Amino acid sequence: MIKKYFSFIVFILLSTSVFCGTAQRPKNIILLIGDGMGIPLVTASVLSMSNDQFKKIPTVGLINTTAADKLVTDSAAGATALSTGYKTNNGMIGICPDGKILTNIVEIAIKNKKSTGIVATSSVTNATPAAFLSKVESRKSEFDIAAQILNSKVDFLAGAGTDFFLPKELGGKREDGKNYVDSMKAKGYEYLSDTSKASTIIAQKKFFGLFGRSALSQGNQRSFTLGHLTKSAIQLLSKNRKGFFLMVEGSQMDWAADKNEKDYLFAEQRDFNSAIEEALNFAKKDKNTLVVVLGDHDTGSLGISSQDKETGELDVVWATRYHTANFVGMFSFGPSSNQFGGIQENSDVGKKLIRLIK
Numbered sequence: 374m375i376k377k378y379f380s381f382i383v384f385i386l387l388s389t390s391v392f393c394g395t396a397q398r399p400k401n402i403i404l405l406i407g408d409g410m411g412i413p414l415v416t417a418s419v420l421s422m423s424n425d426q427f428k429k430i431p432t433v434g435l436i437n438t439t440a441a442d443k444l445v446t447d448s449a450a451g452a453t454a455l456s457t458g459y460k461t462n463n464g465m466i467g468i469c470p471d472g473k474i475l476t477n478i479v480e481i482a483i484k485n486k487k488s489t490g491i492v493a494t495s496s497v498t499n500a501t502p503a504a505f506l507s508k509v510e511s512r513k514s515e516f517d518i519a520a521q522i523l524n525s526k527v528d529f530l531a532g533a534g535t536d537f538f539l540p541k542e543l544g545g546k547r548e549d550g551k552n553y554v555d556s557m558k559a560k561g562y563e564y565l566s567d568t569s570k571a572s573t574i575i576a577q578k579k580f581f582g583l584f585g586r587s588a589l590s591q592g593n594q595r596s597f598t599l600g601h602l603t604k605s606a607i608q609l610l611s612k613n614r615k616g617f618f619l620m621v622e623g624s625q626m627d628w629a630a631d632k633n634e635k636d637y638l639f640a641e642q643r644d645f646n647s648a649i650e651e652a653l654n655f656a657k658k659d660k661n662t663l664v665v666v667l668g669d670h671d672t673g674s675l676g677i678s679s680q681d682k683e684t685g686e687l688d689v690v691w692a693t694r695y696h697t698a699n700f701v702g703m704f705s706f707g708p709s710s711n712q713f714g715g716i717q718e719n720s721d722v723g724k725k726l727i728r729l730i731k
């Protein structure tokens with residue numbers, strides 16, 4: 374009798390966990406990628422930044438960022454693992470080392486009738502955003518990536534990149550004479566390049582914003598934040614009752630760390646924090662949104678060596694001017710966030726995100 378009763382309890386527990394798992398699939402996913410954001414940078418945020426968001430996020434994991442061909446990944450292979458669930462060689466975007474073309478999470482979200490958005494502080498043709506919008510053998514093919522973006526069907530796209538979308542005569546760098554800004558408008562996109570309006574975008578239809586030639590101004594040198602763009606993206610995408618996928622990249626932490634420039638780096642981290650804040654605010658209210666914040670790899674491997682008692686300013690030492698294979702942190706909030714703890718391969722994180730968006 375006791376045995377029977379025990380079996381019944383086990384059955385109920387198993388059933389509950391199965392049903393809860395199903396019920397807890399998020400309607401929306403917001404993936405925030407800090408390019409080059411290693412654990413030291415997260416530490417710096419927690420120790421010294423008034424708008425730190427990491428302490429608000431309950432689930433923490435670590436990611437092994439290695440590429441298919443190298444211990445130390447670049448942004449192309451790193452973003453491909455996250456956007457497709459497969460590791461590839463450094464330099465390649467959306468394509469396996471053997472040449473097989475991969476399907477990315479934006480395509481899968483669109484197939485499932487969800488809205489999609491990509492926001493970056495680099496050109497939207499740069500490696501990380503490109504891995505969510507295109508497939509190319511070499512990340513250097515930014516003119517081809519722009520051409521593929523025309524057919525991506527993404528609903529909200531904001532960053533920089535007029536160099537790659539406009540012909541030389543109009544201030545771009547395209548030598549084929551094509552004006553892809555006009556092509557995007559012809560596809561129904563509302564286009565904006567006026568940076569003075571970038572903090573208050575309220576998109577009514579598909580939106581395309583380019584606020585720089587190949588990069589946005591540095592985080593502390595512009596009138597709008599990555600948080601503003603994130604808020605505008607969420608405002609448009611959340612109109613879809615079937616849900617959305619949004620990827621937001623703080624692209625320039627990597628560039629700042631490459632230069633070993635601490636002030637630039639910390640300004641970029643503060644800017645990225647403003648985007649995390651918008652994502653968390655929405656997710657807390659919505660209760661049906663998974664937010665995952667992670668780095669694609671560490672850059673610079675900085676060490677925090679001391680702190681000024683009065684100003685709180687941190688002193689750092691650098692180990693390198695390039696990427697490292699150090700694990701990066703992964704911080705998640707919302708339904709299914711419990712799947713993003715422990716030590717995981719970057720490609721497994723991509724696979725899980727894709728499974729959840731289906």
Ligand SMILES: [Zn+2]
Nearest residue numbers: 408409448669
């Ligand atoms: Zn990167």
